[in-house]
Amino acid sequence: MIVLRADTLGYCMGVRRALDLAVRTAETVSDRPIYTLGPLIHNPQAVEDLRRRGVEVLPEGDVDGRIAGRTVILRAHGVSPTLRSRMESLGARLADATCPRVLASQRRARRLHEAGYSVVLVGDRNHGEIVAVTGCAPGCSVVGSPEEAEALDLSEPVGVLAQTTVSEEEFDAVCRVLRSRYSRLEIVDTICPATRERQESLARLAARAEAIVVVGGRSSANTARLFRAAQALGRPAWHIETAGELPPEVFGFRVVGLTAGASTPDSIIAEVEDALLGQARTDPGAGR
């Protein structure tokens, strides 16, 4: 078997930065536990690795006196200004891993709100990033589809931003509706290139591979999106979290493409690659 890696796969800049900060914090802060508010990234293996280093997950929305005097690592998704103030007033020491791209979205939402715009966020209203940006533009609307955009009743001017990980198609579909309804409209494209780069890399990979393995956490939205894209490209595809989940069918292919979501650890990608190659060496059907 030949295993082809996507030229862009795995950790994005924001996730790598957050994990580096968490590891550095665990090495330098002696008080335990250190907390993250919700899992630092959407990958259970990486979260477990942090737990072994003394970094525990505090359930989202569960901010109380436990964090007094403790270090709390803020995720790449960021937090709303209100939540940040609450944690500070409870006496937490904050280690801020908010991705610079998310901070830029927060600043843009705040500016539009302060300039009197009705702010529309395109994304998932339950996603941590959107919850945080919403806090920067009180009263803003969150829409997940063109139908929801049709139902809005806004005063102009209207400012539109995207969750950093929505697809360009989803964003464009909502913007088309808003353009048809509002003339004083400012569209700010805040989609992160990391998602597009992984999708484009996958398309190049699919042109050369017979089947695609997508590695990443089951709760990782960008991994799920990569998997759907692999299927749409017409290749047999599997979404797995670990090497142990590789299906037997994959070993029947001669050229297998390997990609991974933006929160997948390098070590897990390497394990999957090794498992594919190792199996191929001992599999009597290898080389077909």
Ligand code: SF4
């Ligand atoms: S996907 Fe983009 S915005 Fe989100 S954490 Fe990664 S680099 Fe930052």
